[in-house]
Amino acid sequence: MFCEARIPESVSVTLISGFLGAGKTTLLNHLLTHVQGQRLAVLVNDFGAINIDSELIVQQSQSMLTLANGCMCCTIESDLIAQLEELLGPDGPQPERLLIEASGLSSPQKIASTLRYPQFRQRLHIDAIITLVDAEHYAQLPESMAALAQEQLDVADIIVLNKVDRVTSSQLSQLKQHWLYPGARIIESRYAAVAPELLLGYGGSTFGRSLRPVASSVHAEQFVSHSFETPRLFRLAPLRRLLRRLPEGIYRAKGVLRLEGYPDRRCLLHLVGMRSELTLDRPAHGVPEHSQLVLIGLRGAMDPERLRASLLGCLVPEVTHGEPVAIGEFD
Numbered sequence: 001m002f003c004e005a006r007i008p009e010s011v012s013v014t015l016i017s018g019f020l021g022a023g024k025t026t027l028l029n030h031l032l033t034h035v036q037g038q039r040l041a042v043l044v045n046d047f048g049a050i051n052i053d054s055e056l057i058v059q060q061s062q063s064m065l066t067l068a069n070g071c072m073c074c075t076i077e078s079d080l081i082a083q084l085e086e087l088l089g090p091d092g093p094q095p096e097r098l099l100i101e102a103s104g105l106s107s108p109q110k111i112a113s114t115l116r117y118p119q120f121r122q123r124l125h126i127d128a129i130i131t132l133v134d135a136e137h138y139a140q141l142p143e144s145m146a147a148l149a150q151e152q153l154d155v156a157d158i159i160v161l162n163k164v165d166r167v168t169s170s171q172l173s174q175l176k177q178h179w180l181y182p183g184a185r186i187i188e189s190r191y192a193a194v195a196p197e198l199l200l201g202y203g204g205s206t207f208g209r210s211l212r213p214v215a216s217s218v219h220a221e222q223f224v225s226h227s228f229e230t231p232r233l234f235r236l237a238p239l240r241r242l243l244r245r246l247p248e249g250i251y252r253a254k255g256v257l258r259l260e261g262y263p264d265r266r267c268l269l270h271l272v273g274m275r276s277e278l279t280l281d282r283p284a285h286g287v288p289e290h291s292q293l294v295l296i297g298l299r300g301a302m303d304p305e306r307l308r309a310s311l312l313g314c315l316v317p318e319v320t321h322g323e324p325v326a327i328g329e330f331d
């Protein structure tokens with residue numbers, strides 16, 4: 001008697017890369033709400049100790065895997081391997097496509113190398129590396145950040161030039177002329193609203209097969225994240241003032257907060273470069289038990305104790321809940 005082992009289909013992987021705040025989660029949410037009829041799995045990686053992205057991703061029927069507290073390309077590569085093993089294993093969800101959102105400090109070429117390890121070779125293939133570019137901030141990134149952003153761009157099969165609503169047409173053409181390779185496949189977007197058929201089904205990443213120059217790796221040791229969690233409510237006015245006064249080296253902040261005066265809405269906080277945004281989410285999302293906030297910046301840009309004191313100054317004085325539960329510095 002013969003027993004025929006079923007060979008599972010190779011999973012198609014789309015790797016979404018791009019510097020901090022470029023719009024990766026926005027793109028992921030756009031794809032999740034517009035792609036139909038495919039079994040999707042999603043893997044998100046946040047540099048901070050708390051995975052804020054997983055809170056911000058729209059819940060469809062996809063399987064969700066999360067990695068926090070480091071870059072999946074280096075410090076937590078072993079976690080990436082373990083998650084992939086689980087996903088592709090016999091008890092895994094058997095997706096047709098895996099969408100990976102790298103952290104804004106990850107090197108996509110390192111992730112791509114992991115995906116090409118022998119144990120995955122038959123089981124998954126990289127359909128495309130998509131790199132988002134923040135049209136508003138890209139050209140002004142300080143040197144320490146620009147090298148990493150350039151590295152992410154060098155390996156892109158598709159470049160999504162996002163936030164075009166924030167720049168003039170002459171700024172946009174300068175950006176393309178100075179920073180993007182002639183002939184690169186570039187799609188301009190607002191809020192990453194790109195038709196999925198332009199991004200999925202590319203047909204196989206050329207990274208590793210072409211002779212394109214790739215900048216030498218500069219990496220995440222230069223950056224640090226601070227994570228903050230509290231059951232207490234934030235007050236809007238001092239929080240706004242704090243966001244305006246943060247040191248320049250703090251490039252990115254994101255959070256899901258409980259706000260005084262809004263008992264049934266969660267407040268989403270985003271800071272990218274000098275631009276900050278506080279928005280109330282739709283009531284359907286409910287209110288979290290704790291406010292969670294992550295700030296990411298250049299090492300040495302912020303004194304953790306001062307930052308903690310400043311954040312405490314934004315909270316409603318506590319009567320019943322006790323002190324904030326955690327704040328930490330993570331590499």
Ligand SMILES: Nc1nc2c(ncn2[C@@H]2O[C@H](COP(=O)(O)OP(=O)(O)OP(=O)(O)O)[C@@H](O)[C@H]2O)c(=O)[nH]1
Pocket residue numbers: 018019020021022023024025026027053103104105162163164165166189190191192252254270272277
């Ligand atoms: N004006 C404008 N804002 C945008 C656009 N796309 C995204 N944003 C905003 O930019 C901020 C960051 O977007 P995210 O999608 O969270 O960026 P990200 O790349 O996932 O960020 P990290 O994961 O922290 O690196 C959010 O406030 C978005 O609403 C756009 O095209 N125009």
